[in-house]
Amino acid sequence: MKRRSLLKGLSLAGLVGIYKPSTLLARTEINNDTASINGSRDRAYWVSLMDKIASPVLDNMSKGLLRKNMDMRVSPIWDNRDIGVGYLEALGRLAVGMGPWLALEEVNANEKVIQSRLKKQLQDSIAKGVDPKSADYLSWDKGSQPLVDAAFLAQAFVKAPKVLWEPLSDGTKQQLIHEFKQLRRIKPYESNWLLFAAMIESFLLEIGENVEEKRIDYAIEKIVTWYKGDGWYSDGAVFSFDYYNSYVIQPMLVDILRVNVKQGRRTRDEFDRAYKRMQRYAEFLERMISPEGTYPIFGRSATYRTAIFQPLVQLALEDALPDWITPAQVRSAITAVKKRVFIPESFTKDGWLTLGIIGDRQxxxxxxxxxxxxxxxxxLSFLPLGLPETHPFWSAPFQEWTMLKAWKGEPFRKDYHVDF
Known part of the structure; x- marks a missing residue:
């Protein structure tokens, strides 16, 4: 594991957002429809795709028009919860993936135009979401689901406070604090949900508010008891083979511990252990990317698409990848995946994401x-946009990932169980 990189750039005085930071051809050659050779071209593609995904949500919500215009679709087996929770989901989930990029100062002129527009729209959308007079005031008090997506929004504030939290008006800040605190009415399930409560309290801790420490400490201690080994946690008492280690458990535990160690509430050893486990888990994620840029689909919430790569790309953002995984290797692999996943049919005619994985028939x-x-x-898979274009993640040429090497008959790293 990249022990040196674990400590490099992870000063507890700062948070992630502040770091300045298809088809196969013969013989398994990848053509430029799947992965480009030029890192700057990859970055332009990622920025364009981020803009395409985010703009329908943020353009509408920043004007108070999200509820009116969003093409809100639900699962064929929808459980009849209040549909209004979906608007908070869209906002919170977008914010956490975009935050590090919106905080990046070293961007070229063309990218700056897009970044500045989306940053202002996201700030305005957050303000609309907590203003009771706004048509887009969010459903903070409907059922238990708001706990989940308030946590993602809180995580976004932790990742990029200088652009997402600090510029907000005092009134908006106070309303957000109020909404976050009233979510204490919700007792989280004995699962990854414990981390949602802990994430909100950790953000409140970070900004100097009084917190319910038990909601933090119980979550950390319970998740640790569910560790199964070799980088995998169980999501509750019974292990389920799905991607919730990616969506929530690994990265949110690390972000919670980062704040609490900084604030003197938890130990550095706890953080280091959780981080090493995330590094090990990320090794599996990198190996799951096939030569074609596909990945195995299993378990619940599979329609969250490329969110499964959150731990891998967060490590890239933090310069903490395992030694044998290079930044350009990750960029090349994730770019290949994005080009397989985000086809025209993955969007509605008005640009909203569909409920499938590849296209809207799923x-x-x-x-x-x-x-x-x-x-x-x-x-969440867009976190490395928070790295400047001069970083090796973007500046280094195309590099083959593990399964591309393996199925071309080239040497590749053997894998063995790790115990910590």
Whole structure:
């Protein structure tokens, strides 16, 4: 594991957002429809795709028009919860994936135009979401689902405070704090949901508010008891083979511990252990990307698409990848995946994400709690946009990932169980 990189750039005085930071051809050659050779071209593609995904949500919500105009679709087996929760899902899930990029100062002129527009729209959308007089005031008090997506919004504030939290008006800040605190009425399930409560309290801790420490400490200690080994946690008492280690458990535990160690509440050893486990888990994610740029689809919430790569790309953002995985290797692999996933049929005619994985004919894969807003968790795979274009993630040429090497008959790293 990249022990040196674990400590490099992870100063507890700062948070992630502040770091300045298809088809196969013969013999398994990848053509430029699947992965480009030039990193700057890859970055332009990622920025364009981020803009395409985010703009329908943020352009509408910043004007108070999201509820009116969003093409809100629900799973065929929808559980009849209040549909209004989907708007908070869209906002919170987009914010956490976009935050590090919106905080980046070193961007070229063309990218700056897009970044500045989306940053202002996201700030305005957050303000609309907590203003009771706004048509887009969010459903903070409907059922238990708001706990989930308020946590993603809180995580976004932790990742990029200088652009997402600090510029907000005092009134908006106070209303957000109020909405976050009233969510204490919700007792989280004995699952990854414990981390949602802990994430909100950790953000409140970070900004100097009084917190319910038990909601933080119980979550950390319970998740640790569910560790099964070799980088995998169970999502509750019974292990389920799905991607919730990616969507929530690994990265949210790390972000919670980062704040709490900084604030003197938890130990550095706890953080280091959780981080090493995330590094190990990320090794599996990198190996799951096939030569064609596909990945295995299993378990619930599969329609969250590229969100499964959150731990891998967060490590890239933080310069903490395992030694044998290079930044350009990750960029090349994830770019190949994005080009397989985000085909025209993955969007409605008005640009909203569909409920499938590849195209809109797969809406039957959506779980009972899934709606259009849920799909925006896919923004998590865009975290490396928070790295400047001079960083090796973007500046280094195309590099083959593990399974591309393996199925071309080239040497590749053997894999063995790790115990920590």
């Amino acid at each position: 809406s039957g894969l959506a779980d009972s709690y899934s709606n259009t807003g849920s799909m925006y968790l896919t923004s």
